[in-house]
Amino acid sequence: MQSSDPKNNQGDSRRDFLKKSSLITAVALTPSVALKAAESQADERFAELFEKIPLNLTVNNKPYQTSIEPRVTLLDYLREELHLTGTKKGCDHGQCGACTVHVNGERVNSCLSLAVMNEGKKVTTIEGLANGDELHPMQAAFIKHDGFQCGYCTPGQIMSAVACVNEGHTTSRSEISEYMSGNICRCGAYPNIVDAIIEVSKGETKA
Amino acid sequence: MINFQYLRTTTSKSALALLSKDKAAKFLAGGTNLIDLMKRGVTTPEKLIDINHVPLKQIELKGDTIIIGALASNTAVAEHALIKEKLPLLANALNAGASAQLRNVATVGGNMMQRTRCGYFYDTEMPCNKRQPGSGCGAIGGFNRMHAILGTSEKCIAVHPSDMCVALIALDATVVLANQKGERKILFKDFHRLAGDTPQLDNNLKTDEMIIRLEIPINNLAKNSHYLKVRDRASYAFALVSVAAALEISDHKITDVRLAMGGVAHKPWRLTASENFLKGKEASTANFEQAAKLAMTDAKGFGENDFKLQMAPNSIIESLTLAKSKA
Numbered sequence: 103m104q105s106s107d108p109k110n111n112q113g114d115s116r117r118d119f120l121k122k123s124s125l126i127t128a129v130a131l132t133p134s135v136a137l138k139a140a141e142s143q144a145d146e147r148f149a150e151l152f153e154k155i156p157l158n159l160t161v162n163n164k165p166y167q168t169s170i171e172p173r174v175t176l177l178d179y180l181r182e183e184l185h186l187t188g189t190k191k192g193c194d195h196g197q198c199g200a201c202t203v204h205v206n207g208e209r210v211n212s213c214l215s216l217a218v219m220n221e222g223k224k225v226t227t228i229e230g231l232a233n234g235d236e237l238h239p240m241q242a243a244f245i246k247h248d249g250f251q252c253g254y255c256t257p258g259q260i261m262s263a264v265a266c267v268n269e270g271h272t273t274s275r276s277e278i279s280e281y282m283s284g285n286i287c288r289c290g291a292y293p294n295i296v297d298a299i300i301e302v303s304k305g306e307t308k309a
Numbered sequence: 310m311i312n313f314q315y316l317r318t319t320t321s322k323s324a325l326a327l328l329s330k331d332k333a334a335k336f337l338a339g340g341t342n343l344i345d346l347m348k349r350g351v352t353t354p355e356k357l358i359d360i361n362h363v364p365l366k367q368i369e370l371k372g373d374t375i376i377i378g379a380l381a382s383n384t385a386v387a388e389h390a391l392i393k394e395k396l397p398l399l400a401n402a403l404n405a406g407a408s409a410q411l412r413n414v415a416t417v418g419g420n421m422m423q424r425t426r427c428g429y430f431y432d433t434e435m436p437c438n439k440r441q442p443g444s445g446c447g448a449i450g451g452f453n454r455m456h457a458i459l460g461t462s463e464k465c466i467a468v469h470p471s472d473m474c475v476a477l478i479a480l481d482a483t484v485v486l487a488n489q490k491g492e493r494k495i496l497f498k499d500f501h502r503l504a505g506d507t508p509q510l511d512n513n514l515k516t517d518e519m520i521i522r523l524e525i526p527i528n529n530l531a532k533n534s535h536y537l538k539v540r541d542r543a544s545y546a547f548a549l550v551s552v553a554a555a556l557e558i559s560d561h562k563i564t565d566v567r568l569a570m571g572g573v574a575h576k577p578w579r580l581t582a583s584e585n586f587l588k589g590k591e592a593s594t595a596n597f598e599q600a601a602k603l604a605m606t607d608a609k610g611f612g613e614n615d616f617k618l619q620m621a622p623n624s625i626i627e628s629l630t631l632a633k634s635k636a
Contacts, residue, residue: 172313173312215344
């Protein structure tokens with residue numbers, strides 16, 4: 103994002119710069135209704151519109167404090183700001199499950215949640231499953247049963263699988279398939295993924 | 310995603326006050342549909358009011374009525390012992406929809422408010438009277454395999470994508486809405502609307518209102534109910550056709566019956582004529598076939614979705630048969 107007039111940048115505070123450059127972006131992107139409102143309130147209006155929101159959340163047992171644009175998804179916050187790139191961006195529309203993380207212990211698609219909606223919550227990503235060098239039983243079971251080929255969907259599959267066991271939806275292969283249906287694997291490792299989940303649900307895998 | 314102002318509130322009163330100041334603002338609950346639509350530029354609200362902290366998550370029995378708060382998650386409702394015991398049709402419909410991840414976040418109110426999944430609605434390069442009134446309908450004469458066969462208009466043949474809503478219309482639910490002046494109740498069957506000349510309007514919620522809760526009367530249909538969903542893959546796909554069927558049978562006669570379909574119309578579609586035909590009659594295959602035929606009286610296909618004209622009645626018969634067979 104750059105101001106069209108370089109002089110604007112000289113001697114201005116960062117906040118002023120953001121205000122002005124935001125205004126230009128906003129004019130380009132907002133509908134006419136907003137532009138009419140902008141004529142009267144210009145700078146203040148868009149300063150408010152683009153205000154970053156304070157955010158506190160715990161990720162893998164570590165507290166984080168930041169301020170963030172409301173449009174940033176939880177997925178982008180984890181990957182781009184915290185550099186926790188284990189959580190994958192697949193479709194970015196809630197259709198593939200590659201971005202699955204746990205929020206307060208429940209599995210969610212992090213691509214369809216704004217980071218600011220998760221204020222005060224506890225997030226667990228694939229990086230938070232292992233205990234040091236000791237793999238989580240589900241990670242170990244995925245390796246044992248070849249529950250992946252290319253591996254791109256695997257972090258989401260494993261997070262979803264851990265939740266599936268915690269929820270108790272593991273009474274049969276068909277129930278596991280049903281409750282894992284939000285995680286797509288284009289390599290087709292499904293039977294092996296189900297094998298891994300069955301093993302963990304029976305408590306047979308030792309990490 | 311185009312940026313927006315984000316506000317958070319903890320009471321329905323303050324949520325409605327914020328809405329009254331800016332009627333173009335949108336409530337943000339689970340966000341599983343709204344955020345997707347915003348990413349694609351289908352909707353571009355300047356202001357979101359996050360209502361996730363408003364205490365509307367109750368699921369409880371009051372007298373003969375089950376109360377479900379608008380912000381109860383789809384999982385919370387589907388997994389609740391009271392719902393599984395008294396309203397298994399609703400639990401089954403919810404579990405037939407979306408994925409476990411989405412159901413954990415998606416709310417009851419958001420499920421009601423979700424937009425159609427018509428591809429032309431989602432593609433901002435295409436004409437769509439629902440997204441941009443007057444621009445035309447791409448689906449009529451276009452790719453319309455997923456589209457409506459009942460209650461269609463010349464402006465729009467999109468379908469409402471919800472499974473939950475098909476069960477709720479069958480269960481005679483009531484919706485409690487509120488604005489700053491107070492609450493009003495409408496029947497669930499009157500919440501969603503047909504496309505008609507204004508396909509941009511999915512429902513009858515007013516611009517100053519929010520959904521507060523559902524009220525569902527207890528019934529005797531729990532034993533013999535079934536939610537049948539026919540789709541392109543075994544799970545995690547929208548319905549081609551779905552049928553909620555519930556029967557109360559005594560002395561081999563049908564004393565109460567509920568039938569509703571999804572995937573066939575702009576709103577969840579209650580089969581009133583078929584229900585009236587079945588009441589007092591024997592729960593026989595011949596009568597189920599006649600009821601299915603009645604449901605198709607005004608149905609019409611648009612080419613790619615012609616198969617639904619046969620799939621829909623077949624599904625009605627199948628769902629009724631499965632509901633009856635539950636002992």
